[in-house]
Amino acid sequence: MNEEIIKLEKLTKRYGYGDAESFALKDFDLTIKRGEFIMIMGPSGCGKTTLLNIIGLLDRATSGKYLLNDENVASISSAKQSRIRAKKIGFIFQNFNLIEDLPILENVALPLIYVGMPQSVRLRTASAALKRFHLGEKEYYYPYQLSGGQQQRAAIARAVVSNPEIILADEPTGNLDSRASYAVMDELKRIHEEGNTIVMVTHNPALTVYATRVINMLDGQIATDVKTVTDENLPQPIDVKVKKKKSRMKRRRH
Amino acid sequence: MSLLVRTHLRLARTSIKENRTRSFLTCLGIAIGIASIILILSLTGSISNLITSEIGNSQDLIVVRPSTSKDELTSVIEELTSANSFERSNLQIEDAATIAELEQVVAAAPIAQSVVTVNDEDNVVASATILGTTPDFFTINPLTFRYGSAITDKNKDTAIVIGHTLSLYLFNTSNPVGRTLVFHGQRFLVVGVLEEVMDTVNFNNTDYNNIIVMDINVLNDLIGSLQVQQINVKVANTGELATTAETIRTALIEQHSGDTNFIVAYGEAIAHPASALLTIISGMLAVVAGVSLVVGGIGVMNIMLVSVAERNHEIGIRKAVGASSRNILMQFMFESLILSILGGFLGIILGYIFAFLVSIVTPFTPFVSWHIILTVFLTTFAVGVLFGIYPAIKAATKNPIDSLKHYR
Numbered sequence: 001m002n003e004e005i006i007k008l009e010k011l012t013k014r015y016g017y018g019d020a021e022s023f024a025l026k027d028f029d030l031t032i033k034r035g036e037f038i039m040i041m042g043p044s045g046c047g048k049t050t051l052l053n054i055i056g057l058l059d060r061a062t063s064g065k066y067l068l069n070d071e072n073v074a075s076i077s078s079a080k081q082s083r084i085r086a087k088k089i090g091f092i093f094q095n096f097n098l099i100e101d102l103p104i105l106e107n108v109a110l111p112l113i114y115v116g117m118p119q120s121v122r123l124r125t126a127s128a129a130l131k132r133f134h135l136g137e138k139e140y141y142y143p144y145q146l147s148g149g150q151q152q153r154a155a156i157a158r159a160v161v162s163n164p165e166i167i168l169a170d171e172p173t174g175n176l177d178s179r180a181s182y183a184v185m186d187e188l189k190r191i192h193e194e195g196n197t198i199v200m201v202t203h204n205p206a207l208t209v210y211a212t213r214v215i216n217m218l219d220g221q222i223a224t225d226v227k228t229v230t231d232e233n234l235p236q237p238i239d240v241k242v243k244k245k246k247s248r249m250k251r252r253r254h
Numbered sequence: 255m256s257l258l259v260r261t262h263l264r265l266a267r268t269s270i271k272e273n274r275t276r277s278f279l280t281c282l283g284i285a286i287g288i289a290s291i292i293l294i295l296s297l298t299g300s301i302s303n304l305i306t307s308e309i310g311n312s313q314d315l316i317v318v319r320p321s322t323s324k325d326e327l328t329s330v331i332e333e334l335t336s337a338n339s340f341e342r343s344n345l346q347i348e349d350a351a352t353i354a355e356l357e358q359v360v361a362a363a364p365i366a367q368s369v370v371t372v373n374d375e376d377n378v379v380a381s382a383t384i385l386g387t388t389p390d391f392f393t394i395n396p397l398t399f400r401y402g403s404a405i406t407d408k409n410k411d412t413a414i415v416i417g418h419t420l421s422l423y424l425f426n427t428s429n430p431v432g433r434t435l436v437f438h439g440q441r442f443l444v445v446g447v448l449e450e451v452m453d454t455v456n457f458n459n460t461d462y463n464n465i466i467v468m469d470i471n472v473l474n475d476l477i478g479s480l481q482v483q484q485i486n487v488k489v490a491n492t493g494e495l496a497t498t499a500e501t502i503r504t505a506l507i508e509q510h511s512g513d514t515n516f517i518v519a520y521g522e523a524i525a526h527p528a529s530a531l532l533t534i535i536s537g538m539l540a541v542v543a544g545v546s547l548v549v550g551g552i553g554v555m556n557i558m559l560v561s562v563a564e565r566n567h568e569i570g571i572r573k574a575v576g577a578s579s580r581n582i583l584m585q586f587m588f589e590s591l592i593l594s595i596l597g598g599f600l601g602i603i604l605g606y607i608f609a610f611l612v613s614i615v616t617p618f619t620p621f622v623s624w625h626i627i628l629t630v631f632l633t634t635f636a637v638g639v640l641f642g643i644y645p646a647i648k649a650a651t652k653n654p655i656d657s658l659k660h661y662r
Contacts, residue, residue, distance in 0.1 A: 058574060058654050079578045086576020097571050097658060101272060113261050114576035158575065 005165050005197060006032040006055060011064035013050050013220075024050035025061065026220040032166070035234030037192045038199045039208050042217035048201040049170055051217075055199060056089050056168045057081040069165065086114035090159030092169040096151040098143040098158075105130065105139040108158045115162055129157040133187055149180030156187055160196065167191070169200040173207065185210055195237025258584070266589040269561070270596075280557045281597035284637065287547030288601025288630055289608060294543055295629070296609040298536035299621030314360075314492045315394070316499050316520045318353070318485040318506065320345050344515050345482040347470055350388065352509050353487055358498040360488040363391040364470055366480045367460070372437040374424045382420055384437075384466045386473035386480060394488040397462065402431040402446030410469040415446040419463040435466070438476040442468065495520045547633070550597065551641040558590050558645035569649055570657025583650035590642025591635065598634030602627065 011028040014021060024047040032038065040048050053059035054066065057073065066074040073084060090111070091097075098107045109126035117125070130136055133153040143151055152172060159167050169188070173181035181204075189210050192198050200211075208214045212229040215222055270277045350364040366386040373379055392404040405413045414435065421430050421444075430444050451462040474480040489498045499518045507514055562569070569582055577585075609620035 053655055056574070079580060082573065082576055082578035082581075085574070089576075091574045093574075093658065097567075097574070099568050099571055101268075101568070110572065111575040114572075114578070114581060116257060118257055119261070119264070162576075 003034045004031055005034050005069060006030070007065075007067040008055075009065040009067075011054065011061045011066060013047070013054065013059070014062040023047075023220045025054070028064070028221065030215075030222070032197060032199065033231060033234065034197055035192075035195055035212075035236050036197055037188075037210060037212045038215060039211040039213070040199065040201045040215045040217060041203070041205065041208070042223070046217045047220040048217055052168050052170050052199065052201055055166070056091055057085050082114070086111055087162060088165040090162070090164040090167040092152070092155050092159045092167065092172045094171040094174040096143070096148070096155045096175070098151060098155060100143055103140045103142055104135065104146070104154045107143065108154060108161055110158060111162045126157070126161055129161040130154065133157045147180070148176050149183050152176060152180070152184050153187055156184070156191070160191055164196075166197045166199065169198060171201055171203065173202065173204065181207075193235050195235050258581070259588075262584050262588040263592075265585055266592045269589055270592060273561075276557060277593060277596075280553050280593050281600055283550035283553035284547070284594050284597025284634060285550075285600035285604055287543060287550040288598050288634060289605035290543035290546055291540060291633070292602055292605025292626065292630060293608045293612070294536055294539045295626045296606065296620045296622065297612065297618050298532060298539075299623065299626065300613075300618045302532055303619075303621055314489050314495075315524065316487040316489060316495065316502060316518060317524045318345065318349070318487065318502065319483070319517045319519065321515055321517045344510070344513065345485060346509075347474065347480075347482055349482070349506060349509060350485045352505055353485060353502055354390070356498075356501055356505060358489050358491060358494060358501060360490050361390040361393050362485055362487045363388045363394055364482045365391070365484040365486065366470055366473065366482050368473065368477055368480070370437045370466070372424070372435050372466070374433070374435055378424060380420070380424055382466050383461065383464060384468065384473065385460060386468055386470035388470055391467070391486065394486045398449040400447045400449045401429045402444070404446055405467065405469060409443075409445060411472060412441070412443050413445040413468070414442045415448060415467040416444055417448050417461070417463040417465040418450040420465065421447050440476065547637060551594070551637045554590050554593055554597075554637065555641040555645060557593070558586060558642055559648070561589065562586065562645050562649040565649075566652065566657050566660045569652050570654045570660065573652075573654035574658060579650040582652075583646045586646035586649045587639070587642050590645065591638035594634045594638035594641070595631070598630055601634075602630055 008028055008030040011025055011030075012023065013025040014023055016022055028047075028051065040051065042048055050059065054061050061074055064074065065072060068084065068088065073081065076084075098104070099110070102110075105123060105126050108129055109122040112122040112125060127136070127139060130139055133156060135150060135154055135157065138146060138150065138154075143154070146154065152175075156172075159169075172188070173184055176184060185207060188198060188200070192210075200207075202208075212234060213225070213227045215226075216224040345364070347364050347366075350362045353359055353362040364387060368384050368386070369381060370384045371379055372382050389405050389407055389410060397404075399415075400418060402415070405415060416424075416430070416435075418428065421428055424430070424435070425433060429447065431447065433444050434441050435444065436442070448462055448465075470480070470482075487502065489495065491498070499520050503518045506516060506518075510516075572582060572585075573579075606620060606622065609618075612618065613620050
């Protein structure tokens with residue numbers, strides 16, 4: 001049985017009041033399991049980015065329930081939300097959002113500051129993450145010295161550096177040409193296969209081949225929801241696999 | 255916690271380094287304010303040191319003064335505005351005699367000052383301060399004579415001692431001993447001229463260069479209803495100043511039938527009127543310097559607001575990767591604190607350089623003390639917090655989603 005990490009129940013996000021009232025999300029229900037690679041598609045203004053911001057705790061829903069690891073995080077204080085954001089959530093953006101004044105290495109190490117790691121450990125961890133994404137030699141480059149694809153790979157390294165529960169990507173290939181897009185998607189595929197859970201918003205239907213589940217949204221609600229991989233076959237992180245193996249062995253012994 | 259502090263310090267250092275010129279100019283704004291405060295504090299400090307050293311020479315001294323019911327500030331302002339201070343004294347000439355009879359006391363001299371118009375032999379009219387006292391005054395408060403000698407019990411009816419400057423003004427000579435002065439219709443003989451005194455600040459509140467000293471009883475007869483402003487007392491045993499002061503107090507209360515409108519001061523308290531005045535003057539100057547510090551502080555706030563606006567995008571990114579509002583607040587607070595504390599250090603250095611430059615052309619010696627340094631440090635800290643808090647709050651309360659859209 002796959003662990004549910006995120007459960008959204010009757011989530012509503014409303015903008016304005018009275019006649020000007022509009023809904024970015026309306027009674028939105030969604031359950032995300034560990035190891036899923038979800039792609040969210042839909043026309044502009046259907047609430048994709050709002051959904052991502054709410055899952056990423058950057059925004060608050062007007063009403064509804066948001067369970068992250070069985071904890072209702074919709075109504076907790078913003079200080080607690082930022083702590084969760086630092087530990088459990090990784091963001092990848094369309095425009096990379098790297099800090100221009102900091103070298104790549106320190107950009108990647110950024111989330112670790114707020115987890116509370118000492119600097120030496122931070123830089124070592126970030127350096128290892130950069131090597132995983134083939135940017136080991138660019139550690140001390142500044143973002144403007146890198147190509148778009150390289151910048152996005154650095155952003156992916158930043159998103160995974162603190163081993164988050166879930167990675168949220170908002171059109172990560174939107175600013176890239178097709179070659180760089182596929183390179184970035186290959187990296188995402190690789191981190192997914194390592195057992196990471198990814199929710200990605202995209203406009204590009206060609207990229208859905210990477211997903212295990214494709215959701216089409218319309219007017220703040222789910223229009224279609226297709227799973228291409230069964231829950232049993234979802235990739236699992238190593239520690240979860242080990243846990244399962246151990247419990248299986250226990251069962252065998254009994 | 256210390257980890258976060260260190261991280262914030264590093265962040266602030268990076269950001270200040272990135273905008274070197276801007277940061278330096280901001281620091282300079284604070285530095286100028288601090289430098290003027292340092293300059294004022296070090297110069298007034300050197301003056302009050304001068305007064306204290308004056309008292310230091312007279313360890314065996316107790317001073318009795320009438321006390322006013324008014325608060326300190328009012329009395330100091332009165333002292334500034336009126337020529338004859340302590341007009342309404344309740345001390346009597348006889349009180350000095352009472353004190354002098356006490357066991358511990360060597361000598362006691364009453365002091366009364368007044369302003370008179372004097373004529374010399376050639377009818378040059380001048381206005382001079384006249385100090386009435388007894389011959390004991392010169393025993394208690396040893397003054398050096400340039401020519402002649404002090405008034406004695408024998409010649410006190412007609413003898414006067416005058417100051418150096420007054421002597422030059424009236425007689426065009428520094429040695430007028432044997433010549434005469436006329437005031438209040440009486441002729442007086444100059445028996446002595448005081449040596450020129452460099453520091454005009456002393457506990458008798460008297461400019462010795464510009465004074466006529468004469469017997470208090472003779473002066474009382476001339477003017478009538480003379481007010482005793484002070485009684486100087488010399489004691490035998492310097493180790494028992496406190497008990498002697500208490501004895502004097504008791505004796506005077508008895509003499510005045512229970513009236514306690516006077517002060518018996520010894521040690522540093524003797525310098526009080528002069529240093530209260532000094533405190534007020536230096537306080538006023540410090541307020542002026544404080545204004546320039548406020549201007550410097552506004553500079554810090556301005557630059558921090560610019561910095562917050564410039565780094566809107568960065569704030570969004572930091573929040574997205576897990577920075578709490580408090581983290582952002584601290585980051586910007588540290589930056590403004592470092593700016594103002596750096597400015598403070600620069601100001602201390604500049605201020606003392608100024609103070610040394612001033613000391614070259616004036617008789618002041620710059621006064622350095624850890625009190626001043628500590629005060630300045632705390633002040634810059636306060637400035638950093640006060641003027642940094644608004645930009646920092648502004649940064650911390652930014653909506654991360656809006657900030658992320660703000661792409662430069």
